[in-house]
Amino acid sequence: MARVYLNKTQQEIKEAADKVKELPPLAAVVNKKKKSLKPKEKKVQVNEHTGVTYSCGQCPETFDSYDKYLDHHCPTMNCTPRDPQYMGEGYEKIQAAALERGSNQKND
Amino acid sequence: MAATVTISETNGVGATVTASITNTNMGSTDAVNLDPGTYPISAGASSYEKYQRLNVTNLGGSLKINNLKVWRTGALGGAATHKTNARTSGYSNASYATPVNTTSVVATQTMPTSVPSTANLGIGGSLSGEISAPGFSDYLVHQIQTNVADASGATCTQNYQYDEIA
Numbered sequence: 378m379a380r381v382y383l384n385k386t387q388q389e390i391k392e393a394a395d396k397v398k399e400l401p402p403l404a405a406v407v408n409k410k411k412k413s414l415k416p417k418e419k420k421v422q423v424n425e426h427t428g429v430t431y432s433c434g435q436c437p438e439t440f441d442s443y444d445k446y447l448d449h450h451c452p453t454m455n456c457t458p459r460d461p462q463y464m465g466e467g468y469e470k471i472q473a474a475a476l477e478r479g480s481n482q483k484n485d
Numbered sequence: 486m487a488a489t490v491t492i493s494e495t496n497g498v499g500a501t502v503t504a505s506i507t508n509t510n511m512g513s514t515d516a517v518n519l520d521p522g523t524y525p526i527s528a529g530a531s532s533y534e535k536y537q538r539l540n541v542t543n544l545g546g547s548l549k550i551n552n553l554k555v556w557r558t559g560a561l562g563g564a565a566t567h568k569t570n571a572r573t574s575g576y577s578n579a580s581y582a583t584p585v586n587t588t589s590v591v592a593t594q595t596m597p598t599s600v601p602s603t604a605n606l607g608i609g610g611s612l613s614g615e616i617s618a619p620g621f622s623d624y625l626v627h628q629i630q631t632n633v634a635d636a637s638g639a640t641c642t643q644n645y646q647y648d649e650i651a
Contacts, residue, residue, distance in 0.1 A: 434493075434505040434517065446504055447542055448617060458504065459543040459619075461489050472487035475550075475649040482552065482648050 433458070486545040488649050492539040494622065494642040498583050504540050509643050511535065511629045515584045521638065527564075529633035534584040534592060539606075539622040539647060549615040552648040553606040556597040559642055563635030569627040571605040575607055578610040578623040588627045596627060600646065 431446040432439045436453040440446040447458050456462045464471060491505035494517045503517040511532035512524035541550050554643050555571050570579045572594045580593050599604065607623040608614030616622065625645075 382553060429500045429502055432501060432503045432517075434491075434503040434507065441617075458491070459489060461487065461543075462546065463489055463505065463542065464491060468489075471490075472545075472649070475490075475647055476487055476547070477649055478545075478552070478646075478648040479650040 388402070487651075488534075488541060488545045488550055489543040490550065490647060491540045491542065492645055493538050495536045495581055495624070498582065500581050502591050504542075506537070508589070509535060509537065513586060515586075526629060526631055526638070528631055528635045530608060530631060531586050531588055532629040533586045534589050534626055534628045535561045536579075537625045537627075539616075539645060541616045541621070542619055543617070544571055546615070547649050547651045549617045549650045550647050551608065551613070551615045551650065552604045552609065552646075553622055554604055554644075554646040555606050556600055557641050558644060560596065560639060561629070561641065562631075562637050562639040564632035565635055565638075567623065567627065567641075568592040568630060569594050569596045570626055571596070571627075573601055573603050573605045573612070576605070576607055578607050578613050579626050581591050581624060588630065589626065591626045592628045600644070602611050 390426065417421065420477060430439050431443055433451055433453075436451045438449055438451070440449065450457055451463065454460075454463050454465075461468050461472060491572050492509070493502055493504045494506045494509075495502050495516050496517055507518050510519050510521045511526070512519045512521045513530070513532065513545040514524040516524070539550070539553060545552075555569070557567055561567060568589055568591045582591070604612040606612075606625050608616055610623065614623075627643075
């Protein structure tokens, strides 16, 4: 009985070894997985220009991105483009009028 | 605090954006803040088109900017006309193209001379569009078209109006 058992085991081992031979090399599996990875796409904001130059207009500085323009300190206006003073003289009146129109719009 | 808004202009083949213009002088060159004395428009000719947008650099705590209206106040010289793509109906947004000084095929509407009753410049291609993060409106395209009999130009005011919803 023991001998028969041993023979069966040897047969199983042989079948298993054959199956292993049929498997592709591990490196090939890894490479295949690498190739199937898709590159991540960069999302571009609406109305954002890419590959263009942004000039401040108030000072002579130029920038290769909108964000860099927004972050710069304009020496002419002595503020950043995000600051209300950047709108120039009378900015408070312009802002107040815009807010009032917006308020009226909400009430209509 | 409220939103910070400027008028930007785009020029040239490379679409260089000047984020905050100081004037909208119209003339015989494609340049921002041009000197009309240096670049006058010959009688019978057209100015270079202007491609301008509202540039919202900061919402300042407000929710959105909308309801954009543009118009001119002040008479033009001679029989000149002021054309634009701004319109209150049948609107479609203009893509940037290198400005030309031939008769514009984009600016085909007469620039209003009083505040329009509804928006005539869009955001994201729609007159009911909104700006809710730093960015730009659609392009306002406008051009002065003169008459051969015109003797001199004029100084006018170009108005740009937006509403701000806090």
